[in-house]
Structure formats: C-alpha cells, structure tokens
Amino acid sequence: MTQRPIKRALVSVYDKSGLEELALALRDAGVDIVSTGSTAKTIEASGVPVTPVEELTGFPECLDGRVKTLHPRVHAGILADSRLESHVQQLADLGVEPFDLVVVNLYPFRETVASGATPDECVEQIDIGGPSMVRAAAKNHPTVAIVTSPDAYGDVSAALASGGFTFEQRRHLAAQAFAHTASYDATVASWFASAYDGSEDGWPEFVGEAWDKSAVLRYGENPHQQAALYTDGSGGLAAAEQLHGKEMSYNNYVDTDAAIRAAFDHDRPAVAIIKHANPCGIAVGDDIAQAHARAHACDPVSAFGGVIAANRPVSVAMAQQVAEVFTEVIVAPGYEDGAVEVLQGKKNIRILRADDLGQYPPAEIRQVSGGVLVQMRDQVDAVVEADGAVTGGDDPSTWTLAAGEPADEATLADLAFAWTSVRAVKSNAILLAADGASVGIGMGQVNRVDSCRLAVERAGEERVRGSVAASDAFFPFADGPGILIEAGVKAIVQPGGSVRDDETIEAAKAAGVTMYFTGTRHFFH
Ligand SMILES: NC(=O)c1ncn([C@@H]2O[C@H](COP(=O)(O)O)[C@@H](O)[C@H]2O)c1NC=O
Numbered sequence: 001m002t003q004r005p006i007k008r009a010l011v012s013v014y015d016k017s018g019l020e021e022l023a024l025a026l027r028d029a030g031v032d033i034v035s036t037g038s039t040a041k042t043i044e045a046s047g048v049p050v051t052p053v054e055e056l057t058g059f060p061e062c063l064d065g066r067v068k069t070l071h072p073r074v075h076a077g078i079l080a081d082s083r084l085e086s087h088v089q090q091l092a093d094l095g096v097e098p099f100d101l102v103v104v105n106l107y108p109f110r111e112t113v114a115s116g117a118t119p120d121e122c123v124e125q126i127d128i129g130g131p132s133m134v135r136a137a138a139k140n141h142p143t144v145a146i147v148t149s150p151d152a153y154g155d156v157s158a159a160l161a162s163g164g165f166t167f168e169q170r171r172h173l174a175a176q177a178f179a180h181t182a183s184y185d186a187t188v189a190s191w192f193a194s195a196y197d198g199s200e201d202g203w204p205e206f207v208g209e210a211w212d213k214s215a216v217l218r219y220g221e222n223p224h225q226q227a228a229l230y231t232d233g234s235g236g237l238a239a240a241e242q243l244h245g246k247e248m249s250y251n252n253y254v255d256t257d258a259a260i261r262a263a264f265d266h267d268r269p270a271v272a273i274i275k276h277a278n279p280c281g282i283a284v285g286d287d288i289a290q291a292h293a294r295a296h297a298c299d300p301v302s303a304f305g306g307v308i309a310a311n312r313p314v315s316v317a318m319a320q321q322v323a324e325v326f327t328e329v330i331v332a333p334g335y336e337d338g339a340v341e342v343l344q345g346k347k348n349i350r351i352l353r354a355d356d357l358g359q360y361p362p363a364e365i366r367q368v369s370g371g372v373l374v375q376m377r378d379q380v381d382a383v384v385e386a387d388g389a390v391t392g393g394d395d396p397s398t399w400t401l402a403a404g405e406p407a408d409e410a411t412l413a414d415l416a417f418a419w420t421s422v423r424a425v426k427s428n429a430i431l432l433a434a435d436g437a438s439v440g441i442g443m444g445q446v447n448r449v450d451s452c453r454l455a456v457e458r459a460g461e462e463r464v465r466g467s468v469a470a471s472d473a474f475f476p477f478a479d480g481p482g483i484l485i486e487a488g489v490k491a492i493v494q495p496g497g498s499v500r501d502d503e504t505i506e507a508a509k510a511a512g513v514t515m516y517f518t519g520t521r522h523f524f525h
Helices: 019-028 037-045 053-057 072-079 085-094 109-114 119-124 129-139 150-162 167-196 250-263 288-298 316-322 339-344 409-422 448-464 479-487 501-511
Strands: 008-013 032-035 101-105 145-147 212-217 227-231 241-244 270-275 278-284 306-310 327-332 350-353 363-368 371-376 400-403 430-434 437-442 468-471 491-494 514-517
Touching: 008 019, 008 037, 008 072, 008 129, 019 032, 019 037, 019 150, 032 037, 032 053, 053 072, 072 085, 072 129, 101 129, 101 150, 109 119, 109 167, 129 145, 129 167, 145 150, 145 167, 150 167, 241 339, 250 270, 250 278, 250 306, 250 327, 270 288, 278 288, 278 409, 288 306, 288 316, 288 437, 316 339, 339 350, 400 501, 409 430, 409 468, 409 491, 430 448, 430 479, 437 448, 448 468, 448 479, 479 501, 501 514
Parallel strands: 008 032, 008 101, 101 145, 306 327, 327 350, 468 491, 491 514
Antiparallel strands: 212 227, 241 350, 270 278, 270 306, 278 437, 363 371, 400 514, 430 437, 430 468
8 A cells, every 4th residue: 555644643752752853853744743731842842833632622631631632533533544435524524633643652650660659659650541542543554653662753754754654664553553552551460460459379360471572583492493582671681782792592592591590599709601501510709700710610521612601790810711612602790891802802702791680570481382380480598608608598507407417617608509509400400519619410310310420420530529419309219319428429408308318318327428408499490
C-alpha cells in the first residue's frame, strides 16, 4: 500500500525527550498538532502552534489527569479506517477530524514500583488513556502511524520529508506498539499478582515477563539453530558493555553467566574460569591477579578457550596472565588503566564490563514442555571475609561436626571456600580445594562416586593430599568419601541427611578425617 501523508498528529507523552525537535519537524511539514496538558505546554513553549485536546473534546482534563483523551472525538479520529467510505462519511457527519499520526509514551509504572513508591502512588502511575490511544492507532495502522518511543522521532522526520510512512512502516510501528502495551500490562499484572492476589500458597496466580530483542546472534547452541538475545531491561550480563572482540555467541552468554554466578559468590577477590557451563577453576586471592593465577592453575588444560569472570576490576597483572591463554570471554565490573589494552593484544577475546554483575532477581524461571518452573533462586550466604571470617546462613559456625577433630582456622576457611564454590558446579558436584583455590573438580556425573573419582584424578596425587572436599549434596554411600579419604583429603563438608550417614561418618572417623554437615544442599542442574 502507498504512503499516507501526515496532516494531523495527536501527541501525548510522559517522556518529553526529543519533543521540541519533533514539534518543530511537524510544524515545518505543516502538520496540525493536538496535544494534552504538559505536552501541549512544552510544544507551545518551543514556539509551535498546538491545539489543546480540551478544545477538541469540549471537556476539561479532570480527576488529576485520569481523564484527558478518553473521548469519542479523540478515539473516532484515531480509529476511522480511511479505506472505508462509510467511516469517512461518519466522521464528516459527526464533525470529527481524523489523525494520521499518534505519538504517545506511557506513565513510568515500572520505574515507580522500583523507586519503592507506595501502592497508591504505583496505581496512580498505571496509564489508562495512553494505552487506549496506542492500541487504537496500532489497530488502525492501515490509516494511522503510531510512535511510542522518542527513539523513533528520527523516523517521523524522515517520513515527513518523504511524503509519509508506508503501509509496511505503519504495520511495523503497530507491532512495536502492541509489544509496548503488552509489556506494560505484563508489568502491571505481575505487580498486582505478586502484591495482591492473596494466594495462600504464596505464589502469584499469574507470572508475566516481557523481553525486548537486543541482538540477533550468529547462531544458537549449534550452527543449525537460530538464536537471539532478549533483555528485560534490568541490566546484568544481557546489557553488559562489550569493549573488544567478536560478537558474543549463544554459548558465550551461557558460559559467561555461569562464570559470573561462580565468581560473585565470593566476597574476597575471586576469579572463575568456565568451560561448557562448568567451572574448571575457581579461586580467591589477596588481589585479582593472584585469584586468577590460582584459578587457572586448577586445570590449565581445560582453561584453554575458557570464559573468565572476575568479581573485581581486572588489573594489568591479571590481564597479562590472561593474555597468555586463549580465552573466549572475560567479564568484570571494570578494568584498571592499561588492562584492556593488554587484553586487546588478543584479537578475538571478548571483553565485557558491567556494574551490576552477580545481581539476579529473587525468582528464576526454567522452561519445560508445556510450561515453566519457577523457583526462588539458590542463594549462598556463606561469605568468606578477607581475614578468613565467615558470616551468613551457610556459615561454618552453624555446621555440625560429624567426624574427626574440629578443623583449624585455615582448614575451616578452605572448607567454607569449597562449600561456597561447589554451588556453581553442576550436580553431582565434588570440589577439592586448598589455600582458597579449587584443585580438582568432579562435575555433572550421574553418580556421586564418579564425581569423586573425577575430582581426585583432576587434582592429581600430589594436590589431593591435604586438600579439603565439598559435596553439593549428601553421600548416599560411603564409597565416594572412601575415594576422597584414600586419596588423602583431610576434611570433607557435605549436607548430611542420607539414611547411610552412619557408614560415611564411620569411614571418616576410621581415617581421622574431619567431616562437617551443613544441613543445606546446593544442587545445580
Ligand atoms: N487518562 C487519559 O485520558 C490520558 N490520556 C493520555 N494520558 C497520558 O498522559 C501522558 C501525557 O500527559 P501530559 O501531556 O499532561 O504530560 C501520556 O503519558 C499519556 O499516555 C492519559 N493519562 C492516563 O491515563
């Protein structure tokens, strides 16, 4: 279908950015502007003639702005289908002039909720008239162009210069507009559902999420799968700034998220190196370079082509270490002067930065066929401070000594580190640690005894002796601990709770190995 010239526009925007430029462009193109309250005042102040909407409706804006544009003279002007002679005739009979362009953006409901406003203040920010106009204009896209974002004002100027939006452009704008109101309503409905639905089980009857496309990825997990990245606008990895390197792939995102999860569990400077969503090294250190060196030493073979997360700004010393190893991605809250330049020496490394890494919403969602599972996120409360002190719900002071002598301070700090770190390893997970660094990790096995074997084998005879072990869940049999004990592990931390705990405790006692029960497990599938 052909272009439709823009002769009359309705403008009603909460976000006034770019409004003056838009108004000037409309005026220069000879477009009549009708507008609401403070939008009209802003337009007028820029010297552009504007008709207040009250003049059109013959009705004053009232109820603190709850009623401004909710009027047949507005909505008939938006909804008349210019292709239908009957609509054109009816407008003429009613003395209503049609609109060709509607520019609306909505009250900031999400931002108001996030600001900690009272329920009444949040409810007042639910836009009613705005979405009505947006939906009406989007429905009538064969006639009307709908613009919901200041980002599209440049397109309006271009359309004015070229004789109007084409049908395809109006249809595209309509799709954007319906996505905008759907996202807005999902936010409002989720807020109501979680704040007021009154379910006795504590779970809202409705969960709504809206994501906006942020990037088309080269492919998905495999080259034959198409993929894209969508964001919820809350920041995090999906919004991280890329400072260097090739574009992020689907697998890069998955692995980088796993790396962030692993590194940001620790309070001390920490580095996690991930391959295929599992850590091949996690370590804390006095500084970030030391943490990286220790994490890398855990499994240098697997660290090749890995994804690295640091929970502190990357120093030049760390960057120099990283630059020696082929690395897919590095992500950190910042980079000290000169560190990026050192890393850039590697052409392909993707360098990411974000201020808010490690902050996840309290609930997480996983898709299954026909639905989604929603659970509260597994949190780690055990925090190892620089002086080795541990605080929080996974605090060793809450653990039960099940076998052997109480651990000395250094051993207890290592157990706490291992316990915190094993949370980031896919189940069944066994993590061996020494001096604040993993030395052997057994991950993702379908039985715990194989994970023990793998961890011991990865650590090697020398490093396993005198190390400590953490198991993400209880040992169902004494065979797993038997492998760890025989290899020379000096202390073990595990949740406990198996019907055969006695056998495991006996094995530890017999070998003089310290064993703690945490009472908490950290499965990660
Ligand atoms: N109630 C109405 O009739 C109504 N019509 C438009 N609005 C909103 O009012 C805002 C613009 O108002 P103002 O021009 O006064 O700043 C826009 O965000 C628009 O979405 C309305 N406000 C809320 O529903």
